[in-house]
Amino acid sequence: MSKYYLNYLDELESEAIYILREVWAQFENPVILFSGGKDSILVTHLAKKAFFPAKIPFALLHVDTGHNFPETIYFRDDLVKELGVNLIVGSVQESINNGRVAEERGKNATRNALQITTLLDTIEEHRIDCAIGGGRRDEEKARAKERFFSHRNDFGEWDPKNQRPELWNLLNGKHFEGEHFRAFPISNWTEMDVWNYIKRENIKIPSLYVAHEREVVWRSNSWIPNSEYLKLEAGEKIYTKKIRFRTLGDITITGGIESEADTLEKIVQEVSAMRKTERGDRSDDKRSETAMEDRKKQGYF
Amino acid sequence: MHIDNNQLLRFTTAGSVDDGKSTLIGRLLYDSKSIFEDQLESVSATSAKKGHKGVDLALFTDGLRDEREQGITIDVAYRYFTTPKRKFIIADTPGHIQYTRNMVTGASTANAAVILIDARHGVIEQTKRHSFIASLLNIPHLIVCINKMDLVDYSEERFNEIIGQFEEFSSKLLMKDVRFIPISALDGDNVVNRSENMFWYQGGTLLNILETLHISSDINKIDARFPVQTVLRPQSEEHRDYRGYAGRVASGIYRVGDEVAVLPSGFTSKIRSINSGETEVEEAYAPMSIAMSLEDDIDVSRGDMIVRVNNQPEPTQEFDVMLCWLNNDAAKPRAKYTVMHTSSEQRAMIKEVVYKVDINSYERLSEDKDLYMNDIARVKIRCTRPLMLDSYRENRNTGSIILIDENTNETVAAGMVV
Structure with a gap:
């Protein structure tokens, strides 16, 4: 039945x-x-x-x-x-x-x-x-x-x-x-x-969500991607790290996290063990x- | 995680900060490890700023600026947590009488209501009010948490005394499944973890009960009701003749080949196919969103209801509802409103207020006929055309209506068909 x-x-x-x-x-x-x-x-x-x-x-x-x-x-x-x-x-x-x-x-x-x-x-x-x-x-x-x-x-x-x-x-x-x-x-x-469902339905997502080697700088407690809009400040340095993004916003304010999760399977695992909220890396929410x-x-x- | 069989349980909590409601929710989230580090850091910092010892769990449920400033919940706030057994949605509502409308809103979709009683005070007016609303909204399960047991020396006698008080007044209410748990939200006794201070209590913890409540019978699976939301007519070559009636099964079960009637027209046909998304399925049941096609080419549109030939709701133009008034503007006698029922809309008027209910004493007030915000009353409604109604007790989805003020477009009342 x-x-x-x-x-x-x-x-x-x-x-x-x-x-x-x-x-x-x-x-x-x-x-x-x-x-x-x-x-x-x-x-x-x-x-x-x-x-x-x-x-x-x-x-x-x-x-x-x-x-x-x-x-x-x-x-x-x-x-x-x-x-x-x-x-x-x-x-x-x-x-x-x-x-x-x-x-x-x-x-x-x-x-x-x-x-x-x-x-x-x-x-x-x-x-x-x-x-x-x-x-x-x-x-x-x-x-x-x-x-x-x-x-x-x-x-x-x-x-x-x-x-x-x-x-x-x-x-x-x-x-x-x-x-x-x-x-x-x-x-x-x-x-x-959202991640469980994306995995279940095998929904196509931008590879930005998946861990790759990327150029980043450390700013306001997160890894901000290098881009043509980024102006390096005194003391800042560009690193190459294995990074993925939990949310995607403006390239200038979206912080990535260091991660080894390069498949949907691993992302779901990583998210379930995550101890920080996903918007925690968005400087737009940190203003007040x-x-x-x-x-x-x-x-x- | 074995998500394949994990169900979703929605529950509502009514109460004020004084009952320890926010602390209880904070405790549930904290002990079930649903709080993130950055949330914990921010709450710890605020707790320290306010001079609290340790972490003030109540701060996890903080909302809008005004709510933080006044230390109250104004609106319904939704919270989420998941355990390996279930996913939970909490509709957190304020408990004061002036927020009855928010309680009703939060209760409307709940499988369970958690009612808090301060062990020092026992059953008070507010307990009766919350229980009345839970019963009025036909919430299938009621969990009464006797909180602050630490302040009454974890006394079993006091716990039983309060159960007695509750049984006394609640015999007038319609309730199917009521449980009592002695807890201390502040210290976490019997919320997620078993209490070491109350060995005399043999029942489950709050989380344990929430995880194991039998909820798959909460939706009516007997009376098949399918309100049509919209009609799908693809333009492509491949599906040229397809006409899909899209909607969410309100109750019951449908199978391909079932003989059905389309209401209000009364035309009959057979179900040719059922689609769930891109997949064809043999059967569908509440609360699935599906698209259905029929063997015969008959006229079906939004607002129609597809039912089984031998089990049909009563088309009714005049009916009684228990109405909760939700708006600042009082009800206008004989004024026109739009009534929404499933996917159908009609014009309607309140013909008569039969009686109002004092929700603290459960008395019927038949002299007072004016409906103001937060009032609950039995009223007679008359529509321009018939609605396919069931009684709310039998069917929450096809027994509920809202009224919309045509001048402001606001939702002014919620009604449960008697």
Whole structure:
């Protein structure tokens, strides 16, 4: 006799597919926010399952900071071609050129916060009413409060204290002209769940997640990759180390870890023994206790 | 890890910092080794700054800025941990009466509720309120933790006395499975590790009980209900004639070849195929997300429900629900709302408030008809078109509704079909 209950990965998958289909049913012009990171790759993979044998009915939206790992861009373009979906690119460089935003100054300047304006401009320009993200509640304390369907007012702002209650599986995506939603189908997944699932489904991911010899410098307690944007400071030195990345963001701020994990199998093992959170190596979250909450309120991912 | 058979258990904890709720969650996470080094470092630093001895476990559940400043939980916060046996999702909700709506939200998807009682105070008004909500939301399992046993000398007598108090008031509630555990969240007694101070307690620790609760029967597997979310019509040559009805099985089991009826139209057909993602399967059960195709070309769209021919829900236009009001704006008598039920939406109005419930004393207040935030009442609702309803007791997925205010688009009420 077969069993009539799901294991937890199947249940998480089923929940995510349910949410993706609700997005499609309730919104006019939804997109997947695609960063090239494992979480947005996972969401795209789940969307493929949700609508099979039809094509994914969402375009991918990439907010391009201009400070990418080159591999992310190749990966993105290959995936778009394979799935036959549209790609929308919002360019932070263009926002800078148009005077919408100005580069941060100072030693730890990044383009992280500038993405908010580019994202919101792109959403407005393409009349997007729902942006599907790979955010997870286990990542960060402000994200722990996110709904599956999360309302944004017509300035793109999040009001965490006045969110719509979400009960059972009933998702309310009703909105007025100019407002939009963010949808988070993998809210309930943890980093471990994501890796277990990627391994189980054998999902293709950028090799940045896998340990390779890479050029890096030691900065703010993590290994920052060498790139054309990196300016060496006094006392800093470039090393070659076997490094992999737990998250992929801007190349200028994403720290890697020393690792021997060069297969999915080994990554899963490594992650299960990991004693630090994955965002612990992201300097964007280290700026203050409420760095994520503050950015999210303004419209960040 | 053997993830193939590991299930997911969702549980809710209601309470305030005073009951030791945050400490309990911190303890569960800490002793099950679900806390990361950088989280521990940051909490240790904050504990030291505040002048606490050791690590203040309650700080692990800190949330938004306002919550940290006021030392309370305002909203539902979700936490995750995994043991070799199960994955757990905690819906951590505030326990004060003004946050009843958050408790209801957290309880709506829970398999189990953990209720905390301070061993010094015994059963108080708040205990009754939390138990009422657990019972109203039909949470299948209730675990009552008698906390702070260290402050009552680990007394078995006191523990039994509190069980007695609980049994007394809870006989009025519908509850299937209730367990009692004497714990000390602060010291970790009977949370993850067995207590060395309470040899008289022979039952499992909290984690042990959470790991072994029988939950695969929590979802109704008898009445087959399949609300259609959307229709898949691929444009490709290969699948030109395919029409897949996509949705998540709300309850029951479906097999290829089953005779089904599409509601509300009533047309009947047979299941031709079932897809789970890219794989064709022979059967599907709740809560699987699938796509189903039928033998006959009949009109099916979002909001329809595919059921077995010989087991159908009652199409109902007027029905009674237990309603929890969630919004700052009070209910407007005879005003129009949108009702969402599974994947279907109708316009509706509250025809009558039958009675309100005092959730501390369980008394029915039939004179008071105004619904404000956090109120719970039995009301009569009338819809423009019939909904395919089951009673909430029988079926959580097809017995639940929400009301949406058409002027603000906000979710203003949650209802359980009586």
